[in-house]
Amino acid sequence: DAGITQSPRHKVTETGTPVTLRCHQTENHRYMYWYRQDPGHGLRLIHYSYGVKDTDKGEVSDGYSVSRSKTEDFLLTLESATSSQTSVYFCAISESGTTNTEAFFGQGTRLTVV
Amino acid sequence: GIQVEQSPPDLILQEGANSTLRCNFSDSVNNLQWFHQNPWGQLINLFYIPSGTKQNGRLSATTVATERYSLLYISSSQTTDSGVYFCAVEYGNKLVFGAGTILRVKS
Numbered sequence: 455d456a457g458i459t460q461s462p463r464h465k466v467t468e469t470g471t472p473v474t475l476r477c478h479q480t481e482n483h484r485y486m487y488w489y490r491q492d493p494g495h496g497l498r499l500i501h502y503s504y505g506v507k508d509t510d511k512g513e514v515s516d517g518y519s520v521s522r523s524k525t526e527d528f529l530l531t532l533e534s535a536t537s538s539q540t541s542v543y544f545c546a547i548s549e550s551g552t553t554n555t556e557a558f559f560g561q562g563t564r565l566t567v568v
Numbered sequence: 569g570i571q572v573e574q575s576p577p578d579l580i581l582q583e584g585a586n587s588t589l590r591c592n593f594s595d596s597v598n599n600l601q602w603f604h605q606n607p608w609g610q611l612i613n614l615f616y617i618p619s620g621t622k623q624n625g626r627l628s629a630t631t632v633a634t635e636r637y638s639l640l641y642i643s644s645s646q647t648t649d650s651g652v653y654f655c656a657v658e659y660g661n662k663l664v665f666g667a668g669t670i671l672r673v674k675s
Contacts, residue, residue, distance in 0.1 A: 487663065496654060496665040504661060512662065513569070542609065546663070557601065557656070557663050559611040 457481050458560040460545050466566045473532040475563050477545030479525075486528040487546040487557070488512075488520065490539075497544060503528055535567045570595045570659045574666035581645045581673045589640040589669045591655035598658040600631050602640050605652040605668070614640070614653075645673045 457480030467473050477486060485504055489497040489512075499512030501520040509520050517539060519531045532539055545560040571594040581587055591600070599618035603611045615622050615629040617638065622629050626645075631638040642649055652668040 485661070489665075494667060496667040497656075499662055499664070502662065510661075544611065548663075555599070555658075556613065556616040558613065559603075562609050562611075 458545060458547055458558060460543075460560040460563050462563060463561065464564045466568060467535050469536060469567055470534050473535050473565065473567075475530045475543055475545075475565070477528045477530070477560060479528075479547045481547060481549075481558075482525060483547040483549050484525075485548045485555075486522065487548075488518075488528065488530045489544045489546065490514065490541040491544060491562075492541050500530065500543075532565075535565075537567050539565065540567045541565060570597070570657065570664055572655065572657055572664055572666040574653075574655060574669050576669060577667070578670045579672070581671065583645060583647060583673055583675050585645050585673075586641070586643045587645060587671070589642070589653050589671075591638040591640070591657075591666055593636050593638075593657050595636070595659065597633070597636075600633075600638050600658070601656050601663070602629055602638070603654045603656065604649075605654065607651055611654075642671075645671075647673045647675050649673050 459478045487502040488500040498514045503509045503522040543563045546557045548555045548557040573592045602614040617631045619633045626643045628641045654668045656663045656665045
């Protein structure tokens with residue numbers, strides 16, 4: 455199994471509070487991704503990183519920011535959580551963003567904003 | 569952007585039956601993966617298949633990149649096959665998912 459650890463695995467937070475989710479990998483892969491999963495939508499890309507300090511937006515990036523100061527860690531921050539951000543968040547890694555690379559996913563983080 | 573459509577959205581099978589899941593995509597892609605999300609939410613890699621056919625036990629997949637579709641075949645289904653099946657295509661540097669097929673296998 456690919457070495458991907460997400461923390462925390464579950465979190466309940468109040469509306470308006472900041473929340474940071476962490477993704478840690480031991481594979482030294484260049485690309486890291488944050489997705490959210492909601493019923494009827496599959497997985498949607500929030501942000502991704504193609505190297506240390508190199509990040510870009512996905513299709514649902516509003517209300518989220520990311521940081522990657524080390525190859526192994528990719529942080530997702532909700533600056534002021536809203537109920538619409540209640541979701542399951544998945545981190546993924548891949549060796550590169552080009553052909554002949556396979557993506558692997560972490561176990562997910564279930565976030566509830568009340 | 570690219571559109572990824574999966575069909576059928578829901579499927580109920582009797583144990584032992586065979587099934588075919590389809591993934592259509594609207595533009596040329598770099599690669600395609602199939603995943604199974606089990607009832608505990610874990611995403612399991614099934615196939616990395618940008619083109620051609622691959623088989624792994626009771627599961628096989630075929631991608632026809634020139635016609636922009638992929639098929640996932642499940643033979644002799646088991647209750648442990650239940651869950652959600654996703655296809656995802658690599659478009660640019662991003663992995664874009666379909667909405668999934670929910671499979672329920674009854675004993």
